[in-house]
Amino acid sequence: MGFWDIFFASLGGQSPFLSDLTYASAALAIAGLAGPVAIIIGTLAAFINGYVVTRLSKRITEVGGYYRYAHKYLGGKPTGIFVGWNYIFYAVLYGAAYVIGASYIAQWILGIPWQYSLPASLMITTILAYLGIRISAKYAIFAGSLEMATLLLISVSLLLVSKAPLINPFEYVSKVPLPQLMVAVVYAIGIPTGYGTIAPLSGEVKRARETISRAVQSVIIAGGALAALAVYSTMIAGLSYMGLDKLTVFLNTVTSEGLSPVVVILHHYLGVLLDPIVVFTMINDGVLGALAYVLAVSRTLYAMAEDNLMPRYFSLTNSKGNPVIAVLVSAISMDALALAFTYALGPYYAFLVLGFLSMIGNLITHLTANLALLRAATKKLKAVLYGVDTMRNLEIALALIATAITIFITMESASGISVRELIPYGAVILLVITHIIITRHYKGRVDGGLIYSFKQ
Known part of the structure; x- marks a missing residue:
């Protein structure tokens, strides 16, 4: 695969429009008018962690991603097993949360029961994953570019039709308790974190050292910028017809009822025009978001099986090089998890629970990547390798900063929720x-x- 294949496949894992209707809604509801700031902080944290991945991807280009990084630089097989399973936990939950979020939006706006839309989306995801990565990548280029254009058009239109004056969201940061703001940041990190699906696919990318690096940085910037613009324009649109006091109450009320404040505001302005957009989002984001993580999980299982840390049959491939058994196990696991949680909690709360838990796993995964880069940068090499040995001081500083930020966000967000939510x-x-x-x-x-x- 080339740069655009990887970029849009990762964007599919990011699911921009669905992220704004779900993760951005959660961030806006939790942080209020400081919601855009939470998005910016989350994007910066994702970019720093993403840049760590770009440096590691220049050293290791085999299939496996984060598992490979930990296995080589953080203590061998035991650490590799821990990080590999942690990544699988994060990726399966994250993919499940996306497809559940799509079914929730479809049920709320279109009246399609999740009992129909969720199994259908999961079935399509499983079939596409089984057919291989090339088919999904080509579709992602078409659907992803169309979705980015749609999201940009809606955001600009909301700013143009809104009569409320533009406000500075940074002025409202001090009014939000820090643990509460960090919880919103955790959800915000979930928006541009689709780049996490790129690293496990390194072995299937042309000129992986250059392509992976450019794709990771580009997709984080694009996704974070779109999300910040979308949340800000939605907030201004809400102020336009509610006012400041009513908007604050509205955010708390709508969220407590299990509804998306972003969808409510968009529906006020777009009316029935929002319905076909939701249909497109449900098909595109729900399927591609889950698909990206099924592929990433399957490649992690494949890599671990290659190293005899998982049953060898996970490393079996078909004539096209697709690890079909690992793919089917990954897809079926995600299917079962999504159906079980949605049946038990309903689509909205199932999304919130799985989304938050996956982001905790995401932070731990990237914490280990940060430490892996620190170890790699301080490890003596016999020769300069592909230019990666010429930026050691920068990499050491980057790894330390990324580690500190990740630990801070993890600790502060954990203090903003009950311990019970961390039990799973x-x-x-x-x-x-x-x-x-x-x-x-x-x-x-x-x-x-x-x-x-x-x-x-």
């Missing part, structure tokens, strides 16, 4: 650690037995 993530991490301990203990006993037999 903690349970998964506990299972992964248990798996690592058992695996190492079993391997040690086997290796010891083999050595003893050989000596005998």
Whole structure:
């Protein structure tokens, strides 16, 4: 795949319009008029972490992404297993959250029950993933470019038709408690974080060292800028017909009822014209968002199987090089998770729970990537390799800054929610650690037995 294939495939994982209707809605509801600032902070955090990935991608171009980074630079197999499973947790939940969000919007505006739209979207995702990455990449170029143009047109139109004066959202940051603002930032990071699907696909990209780097930076900037513009224009449009006091109350009320404030404001201005846009969003973003993460998870499983850290059948490929068993397991896992959570909580709250948990996993994944770059930059190389050994001081500084920002956002956002909401993530991490301990203990006993037999 080339640059545009990767860029729009990643943009599909970002799902710009659906992100604005879901993740941006959550950020706006939590941070209020400081919502655009939360989007900007989230985009900057994503860009710094993304730049870390661009530096690592110049060193490692094999399939596997974050698992490969940790495996090579952070302690070998145990750390690789931990990061690999953490990435799988994050990516499966994130993809499920997107397709659930699409079904929620479709049910609310179009009246299509999620019991129909969600299974249909999941089925399409599974089929496309099985057919391979080339078909989805070509569709992503067409649908992604059309969606970016639509989102830009709507945002500019809202600013033009709104009668409210433009406001400075930075003036309202001090009125939002820091933990609350960081919770909004966690959701905001979810908007441009589609670049996380690029790294695991490195082995299938032409001139990966250059292409991956440019694609990661470009997709973060494009997605974050579009999201900030969309949220700001929506907020100004809301002020135009509600006023400041009513808008604040409106954001809290609508969110408590499980509705998207962004959709409500857009529907006020666009009316029935919003319906075909929602149909397009449901098909494009729900499917492509989930598809991007199914492909990324399957490549992580493939890489771990290649290193004998997962069953070998995950590394089996068809004639086109598609790891079909890993793809099907990834897709079916996401399907089951999305259906179970939506059935138990309903589409809106299922999206919020899975979305937040996935972002915690996302932060931990990128924290390990930051540490991997720090280790790589301080590791002596025998020779300059592809120019990556000429920017060591910059990489060390970048890794330290990215690590500090990630830890700060993680700690502050965690203090803004109840511990109960972190139980699912903690349970998964506990299972992964248990798996690592058992695996190492079993391997040690086997290796010891083999050595003893050989000596005998």
